[in-house]
Each structure stands twice: as C-alpha cells, then as structure tokens.
Amino acid sequence: MRMPARPQNVHQARLLRLLRDEGPRSRAELGDVVRLSRSKLAVELDRLVELGLVEGAGLAASRGGRRSGIVRLAPSLRFVAFDIGATSVDVAVTDGTLEVLGHVSEACDVRQGATAVLDRALDLLGKLRDEGLIPRVHGAGIGVPGPVSFRDGMPVVPPIMPGWDRFPVRDAIGAELGCPVLVDNDVNLMALGELHAGLARSVDDFLLVKIGTGIGCGIVVDSAIYRGVSGSAGDIGHIRIDDDGPMCACGNAGCLEAYFGGAALARDAEAVARSGESPQLAALLEAHGSLSGEHVAQAAAAGDPASVRIIREGGRHVGQVLAGLVSFFNPGLVIIAGGVAGLGHTLLAEIRSVVYRRSAPLATGNLPIVLSELAGAAGVVGGARLISDHVFSPPPDPRPA
Amino acid sequence: MRMPARPQNVHQARLLRLLRDEGPRSRAELGDVVRLSRSKLAVELDRLVELGLVEGAGLAASRGGRRSGIVRLAPSLRFVAFDIGATSVDVAVTDGTLEVLGHVSEACDVRQGATAVLDRALDLLGKLRDEGLIPRVHGAGIGVPGPVSFRDGMPVVPPIMPGWDRFPVRDAIGAELGCPVLVDNDVNLMALGELHAGLARSVDDFLLVKIGTGIGCGIVVDSAIYRGVSGSAGDIGHIRIDDDGPMCACGNAGCLEAYFGGAALARDAEAVARSGESPQLAALLEAHGSLSGEHVAQAAAAGDPASVRIIREGGRHVGQVLAGLVSFFNPGLVIIAGGVAGLGHTLLAEIRSVVYRRSAPLATGNLPIVLSELAGAAGVVGGARLISDHVFSPPPDPRPA
Structure with missing residues (x-):
C-alpha cells in the first residue's frame, strides 16, 4: 500500500x-x-x-x-480520530479542514485490553467507511486515557488500562490503515480540539482541565501541546491539597482526586444520601443502586442544598490546585471540561472564586476561566488536529540548501 | 551612534x-x-x-x-549584563562565547529607584570599560527582581521595587549604550545562566527554583524561557500550602513564602533564639541584633538541632509546592538556587524526599533535583545569553524568498 x-x-x-x-x-x-x-x-x-x-x-x-x-x-482529504475513554470509544472522520463528516460513539470498557478495544474502533471506522465517507485515510490521531510515550506511540504504565502497557498502538493502527498515525493522552487531544475549534482558537498558552472519573490537565505552550520529558505533564490528579485529607487510591493522603472527580463525587453523594441529609439523593440512590456526578447535578438543579454543597466543595478543591498552577504557568485562558464539568456554573463559580483570590494578581488580571463548549467533540477534533499538524509538516530531514 | x-x-x-x-x-x-x-x-x-x-x-x-x-x-565581541537584585547590583562583561571577562558586584538597595540604581550600574560598567575590557558593546541583558513586561522592556507593578513601575529600563539603557538591550526577571536570567553554563546545559525543559528573600521559579521550555501571557510565569512564592497557615505579606494565609524564604527564616530563627531552644542562635542573635539564613546555616553546621529542624521544615514546604509543579510540568531537571540554597544538602535532602514521595511516579522516574553550582554568576551569564540569543537572530521581517 x-x-x-x-x-x-x-x-x-x-x-x-x-x-x-x-x-x-x-x-x-x-x-x-x-x-x-x-x-x-x-x-x-x-x-x-x-x-x-x-x-x-x-x-x-x-x-x-x-x-x-x-x-x-482537496475535498477527498480525510483524517480519522479514535478517542478512547475509560468507558467509551469515539470514532470520527473529518475532511482536510477538520470538519467532522461522521462521528460514532459507543460504550466500551478500556479494561478489555488493547486488541479488543482497537478492533472495536476499527469496526466503527468500517461503519463510516461503508457510508462512503472515507475514500482514503490521510492520517489518524488516537487518544487514550493514560500516560503515553508520544515518541514511541504507546501507553506507558497506564493505571486504568490493564493490558495496554507498551502496546504499540501507533504501529498497529498504522499498519492497519496504511497512513501516518499518532497517539496521545486523551486530555491533550481535548486541548488540541479547543485550540482548533473551541474557545482557545486565538490563545497561544492555555490550560484545559478535564474533570471526569479522574482529573487531568492539557498544557498548550505556543499553540502546541507541552508533554514534558516523559509524557506525563498535566498529571494533576494527585497534587496535594492537605496532608491530613482522605486517603487516595495512589497511596498518599489528601490528593485532589481524593477530594473530587467522578469517584470521590459518587462516594460523597452516597454518604450524604445514607445520612438522611438529602431526600433527593436518597431517592436517586434507591432508584439506581449507586450515584454519579449526573445524579448530583440533577439533585442540585432540583434545589437540593446538600448537592449544591458537594459541588461547591469540589470546585473549591479544584480551585486550590488550579490557583497554584495559574500562578506558575500564567496562562491566557483556563477551560474546564469533562463529564463532571456538567455540574456547570455552580462548579465554575467556585473554581473562579478561589483562583481569583489565591493566584498571583498579575496572572489573573486578564484570565478567563470558562466551561468548554465543545462537549464530546473536543477529543476527536483534537485527534484530527494532531495528525493533520503532522501530515501538513515539511519532511523531517531537509536536503542542503 | x-x-x-x-x-x-x-x-x-x-x-x-x-x-x-x-x-x-x-x-x-x-x-x-x-x-x-x-x-x-x-x-x-x-x-x-x-x-x-x-x-x-x-x-x-x-x-x-x-x-x-x-x-x-570575533574576539572583540562584547555582551554586558546587569543583574539587579533586591540588595545588590552585579555588572559583568563577556566575550562572544559568554566567557565572563570582568565582573563587579556591590551592595545596592533596589528601593533607591530606577534612576539611582541604573546610574550606579552604568558607573560600574564604566570601571570595566576603564580596564580596557569593552572595545564596543554588542548588546546588554538586564535582570530585575520583579515581574517584567518583556515586550515593553520594563518592570510592571514590582512589589519590592518602589519607583520602578513601568520605568523604560530597556529604552533608557539602550539609548545610553547604543546597542540592543533586553530586560527580564532575575530568576529567568538565572535559569538561562544554568542553561548556558550550568547543570542544565543538555536539558531542554527544566525548572530553576530560587530561594532568596522571596521564592521564585524560572521555567525553561524547549531551551527558552517560558514567561506566560503577562510575564508573571514562575511566580510561585504565594502558592497555597495550608489555608490555616501563617499570614503572608500578600494578605492571604499559608502561602509558601509565609513558611519559608529569607524573611520567614529570619522570623523563625529569632523566635527559636528567644525561646531558649537554641543557645547557638541566641548567641548569634545577641552578637548581630538580627538573624538571617546564613546564621541558621552556621548554627546547623555547628550541630544545633533547632537550626537543622528549621531547615528541614523549610525544605518540606518547598517540596510540597514543588511536588505539584513537577507532576504538572514533568521537567527533566530541577535546580535549587539563591541565597537560602546555601543551607545546602540538608535542605536539598528534604526537598527531594517530599518531591519523590508526592509527585506523579512517571514524572520523577529520571528527575535529578540538584543545587546550582554557578553561585553568583548565573544571573550575569543568563543576561549575556539572553541578549546574545537576540543579537544572534535573523532579522525579524524577512524579504520574500
């Protein structure tokens, strides 16, 4: 080929x-x-x-x-993006301008391992191909929910991805599709999506904070992803809030994720439901057997004070970590995204309040802190952007002038 | 000219x-x-x-x-660097390879204001000129102890520099010397010095943490200073450690500088001296009327347990902030510098211990944390590097090819 x-x-x-x-x-x-x-x-x-x-x-x-x-x-140009999440896989195809021409998404447990999940993604791509959307693939960008060696195109010791450690995702999919492929962390792809089609279009240096099951951060410096020396930059979920805080799955106490994120939110909501403090959450718990961020959002929207308090406290803890990062990094924009960002403006207001109070004043003078407006599309647009930046690059080894 | x-x-x-x-x-x-x-x-x-x-x-x-x-x-190439500190001014001249040919330093209170301090720096440069070291100046790099608008070449709302706010340092010195001039934050210049002549010579992405009267951080991304959108990146002195901590001069409680740095160290050492807990510090306080980081280092070296404890606690607090920044930024190297870094290996050991325990494991896998070996020369070498990068650049507006 x-x-x-x-x-x-x-x-x-x-x-x-x-x-x-x-x-x-x-x-x-x-x-x-x-x-x-x-x-x-x-x-x-x-x-x-x-x-x-x-x-x-x-x-x-x-x-x-x-x-x-x-x-x-050329209207026949096609880029493909796989956005592999902890519990979902999204596959999309775009034209050369990164307009999404087709996008399919389905539930998929990343713990099934690399072969099963990537096969499923290729099946979904086949569906889009059957619709006649893909005359030819010019490149594919793939996001996975864990740390990635960008150079090697593979996940490295990803905590929530058993069976993926050092699986050669880039080379396997490249061989399958016969086109250039790049693999990156899913939060980095969301940040690229915001850079291309979202609120960060005219911002060179910004942060995207994804609050989902865990909490991660995409760092954009000079309109490109900053990955750090081992590809783990933006891994903010275990930044310390308080040494005397709740135990975290990582073995330390008082990490951000021990306070907030999907897992902590479910834990806190269920505790409140059982305590009798919130009839709304208790009813939701009885109906569903467990609680999630969506239930807390639902109860808060219905006027449940305990749910509003949970959201506020979560925002405060995100804000405490983010305030330090804003002082350090002095970004031009902070975007809050991910499933838990669906908690909306109550969450955002609390994050803003802490950051504006605690960050260096020069760093917040002109700093917008906003909710993402791209919803589920950020990851796949970011995947297409990543690979198109690569395909639309000069050859790596120019001849003498 | x-x-x-x-x-x-x-x-x-x-x-x-x-x-x-x-x-x-x-x-x-x-x-x-x-x-x-x-x-x-x-x-x-x-x-x-x-x-x-x-x-x-x-x-x-x-x-x-x-x-x-x-x-x-050409051996006649000369770069000049002014490193203006809170209480000192250093002036140096280098050749084209940034070898320091002459370096003078004297005590100087930055609070005298821009005109007085810059006149003094020009006097010192005159001394070097009288020694025949400067046939011609090809560029000058200037560091000041506060936030700088790099684009405008002037300090912006610098907290410890009364009389300097928006003083056109670049243009004033440029007119005086008849050569290109750039102005930057002093910690950024130290980081550039480490990049050119120090432990960071082969490292693209690293952090330099300066612990002096205050605490600041130089951020190097891809072998260049990252300044952030308003020039305040690296302003880490007021990152939160504990909301219930000591009051800070900034009005918040529990900032890093409220726990450590020259000012907090003097406060803690004097309190320990007065409490009777440390005969050594009490004797030093009686002899000098006040205490500084140097006295604590001296007492610790003489085996005073209370001084060792003060240093360890300081290192722990620096480590708590740095652990988060290492997770976020995933640097290839962290250099500890500045006057208080003279507390040496006790301080370093405690910083390392906290960072290695609390940062994301992937980020610390190959992360050296070291003390600067450049001592007082980092700032002036960094100043020469800054301006030589500028002078040794292609013209900004190339003609059509």
Whole structure:
C-alpha cells in the first residue's frame, strides 16, 4: 500500500495549514500571508495540486487587476480520530479542514485490553467507511486515557488500562490503515480540539482541565501541546491539597482526586444520601443502586442544598490546585471540561472564586476561566488536529540548501 | 551612534550561535552541522567576516583532503549584563562565547529607584570599560527582581521595587549604550545562566527554583524561557500550602513564602533564639541584633538541632509546592538556587524526599533535583545569553524568498 502524499517543503506545509485553518483562499491572499514571490507561490501550489492535496475552486473577485484563482484543500482529504475513554470509544472522520463528516460513539470498557478495544474502533471506522465517507485515510490521531510515550506511540504504565502497557498502538493502527498515525493522552487531544475549534482558537498558552472519573490537565505552550520529558505533564490528579485529607487510591493522603472527580463525587453523594441529609439523593440512590456526578447535578438543579454543597466543595478543591498552577504557568485562558464539568456554573463559580483570590494578581488580571463548549467533540477534533499538524509538516530531514 | 552589526539571515544566526556555544570550528565541521552546501556556507561565513562578527583562526588538521579553515567569533565581541537584585547590583562583561571577562558586584538597595540604581550600574560598567575590557558593546541583558513586561522592556507593578513601575529600563539603557538591550526577571536570567553554563546545559525543559528573600521559579521550555501571557510565569512564592497557615505579606494565609524564604527564616530563627531552644542562635542573635539564613546555616553546621529542624521544615514546604509543579510540568531537571540554597544538602535532602514521595511516579522516574553550582554568576551569564540569543537572530521581517 502506497502512503498518502505529503508536502515537500516548509512553504507547502504552511500553505496546507493555512487552507485547513482559514478555508479556501485566493492565490493573491495566500501570497500576502506566506511572503513568497508570485512565481514561487505558483510553483508550490502547482506541486500541491499534482500531489492531490489542493485543487482550484474558481476565481476570486478582482482586487484591481486580473482576477486571482481560488484554491482549497482537496475535498477527498480525510483524517480519522479514535478517542478512547475509560468507558467509551469515539470514532470520527473529518475532511482536510477538520470538519467532522461522521462521528460514532459507543460504550466500551478500556479494561478489555488493547486488541479488543482497537478492533472495536476499527469496526466503527468500517461503519463510516461503508457510508462512503472515507475514500482514503490521510492520517489518524488516537487518544487514550493514560500516560503515553508520544515518541514511541504507546501507553506507558497506564493505571486504568490493564493490558495496554507498551502496546504499540501507533504501529498497529498504522499498519492497519496504511497512513501516518499518532497517539496521545486523551486530555491533550481535548486541548488540541479547543485550540482548533473551541474557545482557545486565538490563545497561544492555555490550560484545559478535564474533570471526569479522574482529573487531568492539557498544557498548550505556543499553540502546541507541552508533554514534558516523559509524557506525563498535566498529571494533576494527585497534587496535594492537605496532608491530613482522605486517603487516595495512589497511596498518599489528601490528593485532589481524593477530594473530587467522578469517584470521590459518587462516594460523597452516597454518604450524604445514607445520612438522611438529602431526600433527593436518597431517592436517586434507591432508584439506581449507586450515584454519579449526573445524579448530583440533577439533585442540585432540583434545589437540593446538600448537592449544591458537594459541588461547591469540589470546585473549591479544584480551585486550590488550579490557583497554584495559574500562578506558575500564567496562562491566557483556563477551560474546564469533562463529564463532571456538567455540574456547570455552580462548579465554575467556585473554581473562579478561589483562583481569583489565591493566584498571583498579575496572572489573573486578564484570565478567563470558562466551561468548554465543545462537549464530546473536543477529543476527536483534537485527534484530527494532531495528525493533520503532522501530515501538513515539511519532511523531517531537509536536503542542503 | 551606529548600531553594531547583526546577522542577515537564519543561516548566519545559526552559525553565530554554534560558534558561541561550541567554540572555534573548522568550515568542514560547520558544514556538517548547518546542512549548507560548501559554496553557500563560504558565502555566509565571508559575509560574517565582513560584518566583523567572525574571523579566521588558522587551519584545522586534515580529514583526508585539503585542510579546512578554522573560524571563530570575533574576539572583540562584547555582551554586558546587569543583574539587579533586591540588595545588590552585579555588572559583568563577556566575550562572544559568554566567557565572563570582568565582573563587579556591590551592595545596592533596589528601593533607591530606577534612576539611582541604573546610574550606579552604568558607573560600574564604566570601571570595566576603564580596564580596557569593552572595545564596543554588542548588546546588554538586564535582570530585575520583579515581574517584567518583556515586550515593553520594563518592570510592571514590582512589589519590592518602589519607583520602578513601568520605568523604560530597556529604552533608557539602550539609548545610553547604543546597542540592543533586553530586560527580564532575575530568576529567568538565572535559569538561562544554568542553561548556558550550568547543570542544565543538555536539558531542554527544566525548572530553576530560587530561594532568596522571596521564592521564585524560572521555567525553561524547549531551551527558552517560558514567561506566560503577562510575564508573571514562575511566580510561585504565594502558592497555597495550608489555608490555616501563617499570614503572608500578600494578605492571604499559608502561602509558601509565609513558611519559608529569607524573611520567614529570619522570623523563625529569632523566635527559636528567644525561646531558649537554641543557645547557638541566641548567641548569634545577641552578637548581630538580627538573624538571617546564613546564621541558621552556621548554627546547623555547628550541630544545633533547632537550626537543622528549621531547615528541614523549610525544605518540606518547598517540596510540597514543588511536588505539584513537577507532576504538572514533568521537567527533566530541577535546580535549587539563591541565597537560602546555601543551607545546602540538608535542605536539598528534604526537598527531594517530599518531591519523590508526592509527585506523579512517571514524572520523577529520571528527575535529578540538584543545587546550582554557578553561585553568583548565573544571573550575569543568563543576561549575556539572553541578549546574545537576540543579537544572534535573523532579522525579524524577512524579504520574500
């Protein structure tokens, strides 16, 4: 199988990213942005057309002289994203501009192991293929719920993913699809999704805090994911809040996740339900046998004071950790996302209150703290963004000039 | 006054940085590294010689064919660094490879205000000039003990620098010296010093924690200072340790600096001296009228258990904050520096113990935590590195290719 075409130099790569992010553009407009002479630009665009990555799309309105030709990414370009969560798998296909053309999602326990889960994802991709959505795959981005060696394209000692440790996800899927593949942590992909299509579109340096079963953070520096030296950057779930706090699954006491996140929330909600403090939560517990963040949100919306208190306390603890990270990192934006973020504005208000009170004043002067507006799409858009950044890059080893 | 010469393109800039960091090299060796053809390399080097930035230095040993000419940075290149501290000013001059040729330091209270302190720094530079060390200044890097707007070249609301808020340090010194000038936070310059000449020479992503009167952190991402969106990144002195902790000068309770740093150390040492718990500290207090970190180090070295305890507790609190930052940032190295770092290995051992116990295991797998070995030189070497990176850069607005 022949690998799909790639740009041949830095100019072609830049043109492809521009057309991805800004949509169709006239040759004159592209010439203004990329600072190539007219003739050089024509050479590079012609080569991209020959490679099947770009095509003509009519003439632009005149800017005074001859009308300039409009170009766009080839409509047949396809990127694929797998967003593998603890309890779900999402598969999506996008065009070259990362518009989602098809998206399927189903429940799936990551603890079934790498082979079973990846087979299932490939099945779902087959469904999208059957719908005629995928003439050819130009690249695939894959997110998994644990630490990843980005360089090696595999999970490394992931705590909630038995059977995945050092499984060669990138190479296995690459061989299956015959295209470039990259693997990253799921929270990093959500951050890339926000960078591409969400509230962070014009922000170079920001944090995305995902509050789901666990709590993690995506760090974007200069419009790219910062992964740290061993790929574990953003692992904030076990930052200390109080040495005398509740025991955490990690063996230390008083970690953020011992106070908040899906697991702690279920524990606290069930305790409150059993204590008789909240008739609403007690009724939900009786009806469902167990409680989750959604039930707390539901009870809070129905006016249950105990549920509102649980949410507020959770927000306070997230805020205590985030305040320190904001002082340290001085981001331009903080986005709160993930299932528990569904607790909404009560949670957000408490996080904001603590961060604005406790962070360095210079760091919060112009700092928005917001809820994600992308919901479930952030991960798959981020996966497509990750692999398209890679595919739309110049070759790694340029020849001497 | 004519501004000093600068490189004209990215190849020349790369060659200058190579010669700065690696020392004299043969044309053949440079050709291997920069991936230019022999003739293109010759053109760029000839141009750098014409500009007076580079010169020939004899012939290299043969690699089999004709002997290749050695080139080096012009020995007349000079960078100047001002390292302005809370209570001191350091002025140094380096050659093009950032070797310190002259370094003067004297006590100076930053609260005298910008004009008085900068005039004093210029006087000290005059001394070095009188020694014949400075044929011409090619650039100056300036560090100040507070937050800086790097873009504007001025301090912004610096808490311990009355009279400096928005003083145009860069432009004032630039006009005085007739060369490019950059201004940054003093902790950032120390981090750059470690990157250039210290333990971080081969580390892309690391943290430098300075424990002096206050506590700050320099953040290096991909071998460059990360400053955050408003220049306050690394401001870790007021990260929360415990809401019920001692009141901090900032108005919150339980900040890191309320527990440790020069001011808290003096407070705790004097309290211990007065309590009768430590005869050594009591004697030092009687002799000097007040106590500092140096006295605590002295008493600890003489075997005073109370002083050792104070140092250990300080290390524990630094470790508690640093553990969270290590989980978040996953650095390749942490360097402890600053006056209080003189407390030495007792302090370091306690910091290490807490970080290795409390940080995410993947983040500490290969993480060295070390004491700086540069002592007082880190700031001025960092200042020279900052401005040389700027001077040895291609022009900001390249012409169309």
